[in-house]
Every structure is written in structure tokens, then in C-alpha cells.
Amino acid sequence: MAVRLCAGALACAATFSLVSPAAAAAPEWFQRVGTMPVYLNSSPDEHTAAEIAAATPDGSTVVYTDSPAGRIGFASLRGGRLSPDGVLDMPGEPTSVDIVGGHALVAVNTSASYTEPSGLLVVVDLRTRAEVARHELGGQPDSIDIAPDGRRAAIAVENERDEDVADGALPQAPAGFLAVVDLVGAPRAWTVRRVGLTGIAEVAPSDPEPEYVSVNARNQAAVTLQENNHIVIVDLPTGRIVRHFSAGSVTVAGVDTEDDGVIDPLGTITAAREPDAIAWLDERYLGTADEGDYVGGSRTWTVFDSRDGAVVHSSGNELQRIAVNQGQYPDGRSDNKGVEPEGLAVAAFGRDRYAFVGMERANLVAVYDIADPRRPRFVQALPTGVGPEGLLPIPATRTLVVSAEEDSAEDGVRSSLSAYRLTRSPMSVAVAQNRAAPSIVSDGIGFGALSGLSAVPGNHRDVVAVTDSAYSPTRVLTVDTLAVPAKVRAELTVTRDGAPVGYDAEGIAARAGGGYWIAAEGDGKKRPNLLVEVAADGAVVREVALPAAVAATATGSGFEGVAVAGEHVWLAVQREWKADRPGEATLARYTPATGEWAFAAYPLDTAATGWVGLSELTAADDRTLLVLERDNQRGDTAAVKKVYRVDIGRLAPVRAGEPKPVVGKRLVRDLLPALTAGGAAAHDKPEGLALVGTGPVRRLVGAVDNDGLDDAPGESVFLRLGWFARF
Template sequence: MRPMLLATASVAVLTLVALSAPVRAADAPFNRISTFNVVENLPAGADPAKPTAAEIITYTEDGNTLIYSDSPGERIGFIDITDPAAPKAAGVVALDGEPTTTVVIGSKAYVGVNTSVSKDKPSGHLAVVDLATRKVEDKIDLGGQPDSIIKSPDGSYLAIAIENERDEEVNDGALPQLPAGNLTTFEVKDGRVVDASKKVIDLTGLAAIAPEDPEPEYVDINSRNEVVVTLQENNHIVVVDLPTGKILSHFSAGTVDLDKIDTKKDGVIDLSGSMKAVPREPDTVQWIDDNRFVIANEGDWKGGTRGFSIFDKTGKLLFESGTAPEHMAVRLGHYPEKRNKKGIEMEGAEVATFGDDRLIFVASERGSLVFVYRDKGPGAAPEFLQVLPGGVGPEGLMALPKRDLFVTAAETDNRKDGGIGSVVTVYQRQPGATAAYPTLLSVDGPDGLPIWWSALSGFAADAKDAGKLYAVTDSAYAQARILTIDATATPAKITAATVVTRDGEPAKGLDLEGIAVRPEGGFWVASEGNPEKKEKPTQNLLLRVGADGAIAEEIALPEAVAAQAGRFGFEGVAVVGTGADETVWIAVQREWKDDPKGFTKLLAYKPADKSWGVVRYPLDKAAKGWVGLSEVSPYKDGLIVIERDNQIGNDAVIKKLAYVSLKDVKPAPLGSEVTPPVLVKSEVKDLLPLLKATHGYVLDKVESFAIDAAGNAFIVTDNDGVDGTSGETQFMSLGKMN
């Protein structure tokens, strides 16, 4: 059958208009109500240090229990969501291989299990798990490696994509790599899969790309018992009639020209690049109705088109998102700059009806966002509604419309690197509510594209304009930048970006961690050094920067003091006094070599005579990891600091604001034999309740704090430039400071 690809320029233009508008709340938005850490569901005796993951997720027919596939652990896990705001661990079932997808039919769970000893010798079976006894009571041989499994809406069929995936280490992952995959189906009678009804549907000879080696990736079934199958690497789509096994249609997923994208891994998000004729390489597919379906164009070989598309079953392209979701990820600080080949990598999808709305959910694995749209029918572009944050790498998406719930499974486990593990996130549809996320986004810059940002690491407030803040970005990017934020807006808005320059060029080798507004205009900026780096070690610097971003002066520590510095250096900067009394205070994150254990430094620099002084700050004892300072801001006759541990999720214990008075405090001359005075601190605010109130996991890096001209206080978290993190940024107003 000839491919039918009828995309038009008008479709593409409509897409950009529909999806590039600022984020707004849906009429009945979804908001996160709970997060479940998969590691909490480990069986007795399991090693908690080993990777564990929730990848694909489903639920029991009563909607009270979630079931996820844990491929690294070779098990499926159960989560009790009788109270969705308080999910509970409900045990696991061990399997004889790696589970891929699970479907529930009545009292049984049918799990696709990959038992392949190698990529060229694929094998697998369908494990039948009794939900009451949590026992594997049968295994149905599949003759290959199963990936996606789906049951028909009427419960009469089961369809399985037997992928028999390629080995990416062989010939650079090029196709063909036999044996070929196929579509395997079963009939379901009286709530049980009929083994003898097994039917293997040959998909070879259809795709233009490696026709002898189809690699089915995902399947879905409509109410007519027609199954749509994506052949990801083959860039092809097949529609099959289940009762007869006949192929009804098949067609190429086609290509897309991508403009205004970032194509270089250079530490800068530059949306001036382009890629031509990029194959979509669809992953997840979901029927919207009996004629249309949506595909998430991940790309697992050539790169994918970073978006999603809607086709009808004849192959007619009805909608193409283009780069709009990717631009939204940039706008929200979720763009993974280190993943430019695939961009935000759209992978998961779900379609469900909530009330009168047919909703489409599409997940970005690398941007860790779920985009939510309202279907407007065959002749219109879907309406963008909102984005949802979750864990790292959301892949499994599942809607529970009867309970007004939506669930994501984020498979990435970053615990060995100090990050968060795999999580399952529950969202609730809340009519009349306001979308809780995002809390911060950017407007378009002078070029008409979103101002790029991420990795916020320091705050300062404008001396005159209430709600006007300045932020700096850290070494996650090659360019040091100062951002202007309008905190009076909801969400708060980044309205401008200024590149920090040296001799007219973007300054290199900086790790901006603090910013303060100078009384005379411009800024004081602190750059954290790392003298312990094996290659190109850097020094801690205090920079005097003009309003235009140009560095006017670079101030280094005296050599004898700089020699005492460790890996954790300058973090925040604050200005106290004016004229000859102006003092710049700098917070050092952790102990240096000359500090007693449990004490760090606050440095005082007087521009008038270029002198340095030092006091010591007593750190709380860490329950796990370490405790240090992340920010310093002027307040009354002293300073407020952010003191925090470096822990994330349930391990986080210390995230707080503390106050130290400077009254009658005389800093010791830096480098002298005079013992520095020890400051007396008092807790101003415990930030943990605020971080927990988002119903996500507690974010590690609360790094920025400022009090604006009206006395309102604000904090923001640092998302590390979406490198090993979910990209989530929480900007919070703390109200008036008394």
C-alpha cells in the first residue's frame, strides 16, 4: 500500500500558533498529589543499592492498585492507591526475566517477559500472574522478545509487539539485524488468554527501511479491534484487523524539517540550528478514536523529530507538533542541552476521556515533562493545556478517568550519583483549581524565541522595583548569564537575559553562584572556583559587573588564603552599607583546609580599601552526606543564609533559612593569626515543609534567596541544567519577612 503523507504548510503554521503560547491553566488542570519512591517497594533481602525502576505502568480493574514493570529487578511491583494522595508499597512478584509491559484482565495480570540470552537469540514469554495469590501460575511462550502489550477495549484480544530489538553495539546499530520481529495476538475467552489461539502476523516486506527486519515497538487497539503497530527504527506504521489478521494499511511515518532548534553540545542553548528530513521514528502510539491515532516521535536510531504527530489509519498526516514542545521545554528550563541529537525525546503517550474532554498526554523522556492537550477533532490542532513535572525520564503513562487520576512512571534511577531514584507520580484532575506547575517560565526574547535558562544558582532583588529580581546561572552552561525576573506574575516570568562578558566576548571559566545589586549600579557576582580540578582548575572570584554584563573588575583572594580553598567555594554574595562603608559578604559553602570541622567561612570584602575579613559560621551536623551554605542575603542588621544538606527526596533533612547578626561583629583580617569570630545563628524558616508541599520529591538544591523592595521573600531551586535531574524548578514566594 502506498504511503499517504499529506502534511501541508498550513498544518505546520497552525501547530506553532497553538503550542507556543505561554502556559496557562486548564479549565480543570491536573495537579500532582503524591510521589511514590520505587525503592520503598523492594522485597525483603533485596540490595537497595542495585538499580530499580518503574517503566511501564497499569492498574487493576478496581483502580485501587498500580502495577509497574521493574526490568532491572526482574519483577513487577504493586502500589496501593486506595488513597491516591498517600500511595503505599504493596509488594512485588519475581519473574524469570525482564518484564516489559503488563495488562490486567479480570483477576489475572499478563506480563511480557524478555528472557533473551542475547540480541541475536531473542526469547520471551507471557507470564500469567494471579492477582489474589501474587503467584505466576502459567507461562505462554512467545518465541521472541516482547515489548508492548495491549488488550482490546472489549476484552476479546491481546496484541503483543515482538520487537527482537537490534544490538546497538553491532555495526553501529545499523539494520537489518535478524531475526525479525512480528505482531503476536491471542484471543481472550471468559477473562483468560487462549493459548491455542496464538497468531503470528508477519510484518516483513512492508517498510522501505530494512523491510526484512521489522522492529515493532508499540501497539494499541481501537473499538473495532484494529491494532496499530509502530515499527520505530523502520519508521513505519501498520494497521491490522485482529479477527482476520489481515493488514489493513501500512505507511511510512515520514520525515520532518526541523528549524529553530539547538544542534550543538556546546553548553549554550542556541535555537538557530536546523535539521532536514528527520525521520519521525515513532515509539508509543495511541488511538484517539477509531480513525485517528497519535504517535510520540522518540527516535531510537537516527534521532527522531522531538515532537508528536497525529495520523489517520490511511496514512494521512492530520497534525504535526514540530518544535513547539521543545520550545516549551526551553521556556520552562527543562531543555537537556547535553542531548541535542534527540532533543527532548518524546516517548510516552496516553489518550483518555475526562468528563467532556478527550485528552492527549505526551511525555518527554529527556526533558522529564508531560504535555497535556485537548483533542479538538479531526479538522483542528489539539489545544495545549498544561505541562506536568515528575521524576527523571517519564515513560509509562496511564489515565484513570473514573477516579480523575493520571499516573506517570519515571524509569531513571540516579541514586548512585546522588540523585533521585525511579518514582511513580500521581496527579489529580481538579476543576476550578490553578495549575501548580510551572512556577517560573520565560517570555520570548528579541529574536522571537523563548529566552533559554536553567540551573539558577543565586538571587538578588532590585533596590527600587518590588517584585523585580535578578538571577545567575552556573557552570552547567558555557555562558554566564544574568536573568531578570518578574516575580509579580504567576507563574513568575524571566523577562530578559544578559550575558556576562570579558573584553567584549562571553566570559569563560565562570561558575556564577551568587549575585548582589551594587548601590552605585551594576552587580557584584560570585564565581565558585574548583582548585582541585585535575584539568583547568579554577579560582574563586568576586566580579564587579556592569548593568550591561561587562566585567569591570575581577577580584581574587590573597594567594595564601586561596591555597586553603577546597572543591566547595563561593556560593552567595550580599552587599551591606554604601560608600566607604560598603561591605561585600560572600558565603563559602563548606569547610576549607584552615577551618575547624563543622565551620565554614563568611568573607567580608571592603571595596574602598580592598581589604578582606573573615568570620566563621557553625554548620548543623549532617544526618547523611554534608551540610553547607548556598546563599547569603542582607537582612536588618545582619544576614540570612540558606543552610542545606546535599540530600534529595526522603533523605533530605536540612533545608532552612538562618539569620546571623553582624552587630558588634568584627571580622578577623583574612590570612592573619587573629582567630575569626564565630557567628550566632537562629533559624528563620524551615524550608522542608514548603518543598514537600509540592507533592513531588524534595529537591536537593535550594540555592537562591532574596527579599524584594516591598519586603517579600523568594526562593528558587537549582535543577543542574537537566543533567541527571528531572529539570524541575520550584520558585516560591515566602511572603513578607518580619
């Protein structure tokens, strides 16, 4: 029996299309086109971070701060593609950067301690990549912004508090201030003025901690005093405080407030905004990203009228709803600050004006149309690397660049720059071709950590997915695969003895007569590997354990996939167990009618970095399994993300303790092109695979386990992998 995976629809069935190529022209939207890990500017072994970035006027060069390495980095930007272009050491910790003319202005923290803060403004000639001037700032700088006319720069000198002193309580001297740099003449001739900000905030008036600054065309600097929950507007030419006002507090309903593995947006919070980033939406209205720090964090972004400080718009629970609907809500932060809005940037792209709101913990950037700044209109949310810190719109190239700062080589998380281009091509087509996000959404059903997929017998449209231990209790999700993006449209909670139950569910197979088989992974110690039979209503019918002699050899890498082929249920063990030959994992076969177990060995691929294991099984027919095999690497080091065909028709699995026959395998699809389509960094955990439809030609789809955003980028990904034909 031959099985073939077709490269495209025309190769196997010209009569079916996921989306219509003749779809009407879509409104403009941002499409990811490239991701560059910043270690490419140095070494994979070095701890790096891209934090705040700026671009040259033509948009061809991006300059970013790399605080851990004490330097700035350069990246070339061509056609939306980013490539490394060198680094330049700084005399301390760079905290922010902006560009005027041919110079980069870098704010550098040189503080000896919290009580002895100091800093420099370092001026770099972008043509020669050399320092040409430095100016003492008299304190620890944070944010920098240059006036649109290029005549002045404003620097928020924070002089941040020591959080280990009195639990971080304010006040802690010395006080922060705003530095104004007059950019007159050659860089060495520039002068620095100080604007004091004490005595104005209701919270710790003697200890203002300026966090972020934004300058408008009228040379007015808006400054957030984050811990003081205050906003100040300063006239830069005179250094006079024009006005100031409290950022206030807000009550937000419909948010998740418990770190409990359940996405349950039924809570209410009241919190001070304590804004981080601030930006002028136009010459009158200001926007803030209300991250919180000292005691606050309202999970919102807010629009203020700068004339009197009145709130004209608050996002309420919208940012959380966006993250939930896109499968990127960080439940682990529910008891703290949720999605944690931190960054905010504003720019006009042609006739359209956009605000970009960065969610540090959700790894998302929400894009808003602010044609009317009092009524922002949500457009889309862009998945990013871990910890989006810097948001850099570049209208000259119709590009947004996002700096993601988290860098942990041992977790496979690398700091990166990602580029997104504004386009008018139909979004539905790009999503169907794995080139755009989101690829899977819901209408309020919380999801993520999609660890297994299964077709539904007799159903040409839906698959079911199962959530792993990142969430509890275990749920079976129904996903509409013909919707673009795919849509989570229903959920079913798994129960045992009438109560919700949580497994580390890593695989699911829908049964022809209704109900499911679930593969529950054990830990090799206290939690056994189980094959769980679940009724159509979600009730556990039985838990089937492995033979004791086999279970005793288990390690922490257990069951990872399950499939039904004829009268048998097949399970994949992720990696070698204690009794296995090196480089071989196990395929286990259970026969429900007899209760018998039998086993075969599966030869794993090898990879230069990390380990390789099995992630999923799906049955093509009673004689053929498709096996998803992957390494544990992300990004540029990812090498093995493959689907293999295994013929079980002639296979004779053996009982426990007997030498296991080794199956043959044949490659049918490399998933890396789909995982990296549209400029994405390769995800490490494709863990779902299903064949959808009936008849000889079916659609192959996949899903990525986002780990519930725990030490992971967190993007929920649904893959459309082409046509599978049997003939």
C-alpha cells in the same frame, strides 16, 4: 534589632496578596499530588526502575514493571497518593504490563541473546498476587495492549537488534512480529497467534522491529516499527494487515542543534520520525511520539489519518519551546534528539479527551486537549522524575500516573511513580502556594540552573538571578516575582573586554547604584574563587581574588552566595576548606572602599546522609544576613534545607590567618515543606534566596538550581516563602 519571618500574609501585612482568592474558576488542569520512589517497595540500596504501568479498573492499584530487578511492583493509589504495596518476581525481564478483569498480563523477556530471543506472557491473579498461567511468545516482547472489549491482547515482539554489531545497522535476524492473544476462557486456555510483519517497510523490510502497540474499539492494533520508520494496522480477529505506511520525515525549524551550553533555538533539522509510542486519538486518528532510534528523531509528535497515512498535524518545534519556556530544556541533547518524545497515552476524563506526550530527556509530560484530534491544543506541561517512561491515565480516579525509570542512588536520582489529579481549583493560587508547576516560566528566554537570586534595590517587583556553569556565557536574568507563575522577562549577558564570558556564577547581589556583584566559584585547582564586579550593562569592571594565603586552602567547594550589607560585600563558602575546623564553613567579608578582606566561621548543621553546606546569602539589613544552608540529598533522604538568621552587627571578622570567630545562627524557615508541597520530591539544591520589596515587611522568595538537567530531575522551581518583617 529583631527580625521575624511571618507564617503568612495576615500575620504581617493583611493589605497585600500575591494572587486573588476570588479568581474565577479555572479550566481543568492536572496538579501533582504525590511522588513515590519505587525503592520503597524493596530497599534504598537496590537498583530499581518503574517503567510501564497499568491500573486496576477502579484505579486503586497500580502495577508497574521493574526490569532491573526482574519483577513487577504494586502501588496503592488512594486520593492520588501512592504507597508501596509489594512486589512479585518474574521469570525474566518484564517489559510491559496491562490489566484485564482481575488479571495482570506481563510481557517478559527471557532471551538468551539477540540472536536467540524468547519471551513469555505471564498472567498474574491480582487478588492472590500469584502467577496463574504463562504462554510462550516465541520472541522478545516489548509493548502490550488489551482491546477495549477485553477479548484480545496485542504484543509487539521486537527481537531488537544488537547495537554493537555493525554499528546497529539493519537487518539483523530474527525478524520481529506481532503476537495476538485470544483471551477466551481461563488464562491457561488462552492461545497465541503470530502476525508476520516482514516485507512491508521501505527500511530493512526483512527485519521489522515492532516497538509499541495500541488497540482501538474496532479491535485494530496500530503498531510502530520504530527502526523501520513504519506504522502497521492489524485487524486482531483475523490477523490481517489492514494497511501500512511510512512514518516519513519532517523538517523542523527553530530548534537547538548544538550541545554548547547555550539554549539557542535557531537551527533546522530534517529527520525521519522513527516513532516509539503510538495511540489512537479516536477511531480514525493516530498519534505518535517521534523519539527516533536508528537514524531519526524529529523531536515532534504527529497525528496521522489511519485511513491513508496522511499527516494531519505535526508539533514542529512546540515541544522544545515548551521545555525552554519552562526552564527544562536539555541542552546537552541538542546535537542528538533534543527533548526526545518517547511516551504517548490518550484517555477521556469525563467529556474531555487528553493526549499525554512524554519527553524523556526534558523530564516533562505535555498535556493536550484533543477534542479535535487534527488540532491538538496544548494545556500544560507536568514535571516528572528523570526519564519519564510510562504514562498511565486513570479516568476512574481522575489521575495520571507517570513512571520515571532512571535510578542512580549515587546521584540522588531515584526511579519513581508520580500522581497528578485533574482539578478545577484556580491554578494561580496553587502556584502561589508552591503546590503546582510550573512555578517559573519565560516567553522564549532559555533558563535553568538558577544559582543565585537578589532583590533589586528600590524595586518591589523584580529579582535578578544568575546562571551557573551549566550554561555559558554567564547571564543575569530579571524575574518578575508578582507574576504567577514568576516570569523571566529579560536577560543580560556578562562580558569581559567586550566578549561574552562564562563563570561558574553561584551568587549575585544587585547594587543600589546599578550593576552587580557576582560570586564565581573556583574548583580548588586551576579556577580561582572570584568576586566579580559587573556594570549595569553587563561588562566586567574587575575581578577580586582572595588573599593568596586563603586561596591556597581552597577545595572544590567554593563561593556560593554574595550579599551587600552596608559598606561591605559578604560571600559564603559552601563547605570546609583545608584550614577550617571540621563542621565550619567561612563567611568572607570584602570592603570595596579599602580592598580589605576579613573572615568569620559559620557552624554547619549535620545530616545523617551526605554533606551539609551553604548555598546563598541575602542581606536583611546592614546588620543581618539570611543564610541558606542545605544538604546534598534529594527526595526522602533530604533533611537540611534551612534559612538561618545571622547577626553581623556585633561580629568582628578577622584577617587571614587569625582564628576566626564563630557566628551564631537562628532558624527562621525550614524549606522542606515548600519544596515538597503539592506532592513533589524534595529537590537537593535550593540555591537562590532574596527579599523583595521595600519597608519593614518584605517577601522572601527562593529558587532551585536544576543543574541544567544533568543527572537531575531538572524542574525549575521558584519558591514563595512568606513574609519577612523587621521590627
